[in-house]
Amino acid sequence: MPKWTAADVPNQDGRTAVITGANTGIGFEAAKVLAARGATVVLGVRDTAKGSAAAAQIVAASPGADVRVQRLDLTSLDSIRAAADAIRADFASIDLLINNAGVMYTPKQTTADGFELQFGTNHLGHFALTGLLLDMLLPVPDSRVVTISSVGHRMQAAIHFDDLNWEKSYSRVGAYGQSKLANLMFTYELQRRLSGKGKTIAVAAHPGGSRTDLMRNSPLAFRLAYKVIGRLITQAPSEGALPTLRAATDPNVLGGQYYGPSGLGESRGAPVLVKSSAQSHDVAIQRRLWTASEELTGVKFPV
Known part of the structure; x- marks a missing residue:
């Protein structure tokens, strides 16, 4: 079977995509491809100056592309609500919501609402x-x-329900792992709630080892190892964006699936259907996390 590439992204004319963290890295690369295929793309970014510069690059590569910039700070529930209100005012509907933005291995910090930074963002x-x-x-x-x-x-x-915000002790690697496990559990529980209730599906993806600036907060040992072998186990952001693009646009994708690179350790390679940990499929933990997330954010879902 031929490898899936950006050339396989179908025409996106008339579709609207909202992408968080789209001014750099794999979010930017995904936005660039979707805009080139005809989608109206909303770049949800914390820094609107950087967002505008990213939008200008996309339009330069695809003259006539419809790219909008929306301020969105995922560390603030007030900013998230304001961004959602602005998007609702500008659009009647959305075809794609790509939850891409993220932080990795940060020193212990909290969001504006007091959440541990990695879990909160x-x-x-x-x-x-x-x-x-x-x-x-x-x-x-x-x-x-x-x-x-x-x-x-x-x-x-693991999902540390006794200390979701890592107030008792802190591991930057553990906190990152919790947040990424939560992303998968959210996807699987959302898909369960969506089944039979609408035309929307929930899908997950991961970029493997992509050469973005996420590694800037990594422990020193990680950064030193990356300098030595990074090029061997990572890929360019444009390649790292392919699992996202496949999950978002391949007509054969099903709800609840998970896409990542096909190479050794899922570090690089063409995007394929991959498996997540057994723990990520624990329905009881998924539902408990959902309830906790609703309580912490004050947001209830229409499904």
Whole structure:
């Protein structure tokens, strides 16, 4: 079977895609391809100056592309609500919501609402945004919520219900793993709730080892190892974006699936259907996480 590439992304004329963290890395690369295929693309970014510069690059590569910039700070529930209100004012519906933005291995910090930064940004911020926008997707044929996880969902990963915000102790690797495990559990529980209730599906993807600036907060040992072998086990952001693009646009994708690179350790290679950890499929934990996420964010879903 031929390898799936960006050339396989079907025509996106008339479709609207909202992508978080789309001014750089795999979010930017996904936005560039979707805009080139005709989608109206909304770049959800914390820094609008950087977002405008990214939009200008996309339009330069695809003259006539419709690219919008929307301020969105996933570390603030107030900003998330304001962004959702602005998107609702500008569009009647959404075809794609790509929950891409993220932070990795940060020192211990909290969001504006007091959540541990990685859990708050990577999971709770996207949980809230999806809940506030989901009714704009439900009536739309082949609409999708695509959430980006990581192979890191297997590393020291568990949902620490006794200390979700890591107030008792802190591991930057463990906290990242929790947030990425939460991304998958959110996708699987959302798909269960969507089944039979609309035209929307929930899908997950991960980019493997992509050469983005996410590694900037990694422990020193990680950064040193990356300098030595990074080029051997990573791929360019344009390649790292392919699992996202396949999850978002391949007409054969099914709800609840998970896409990642095909190479050794899922670090690089063409995007294929991959498996997540056994823990990520624990329905009881998924439902408990959903309830906790609703309580923490104050956002209820229309499904």
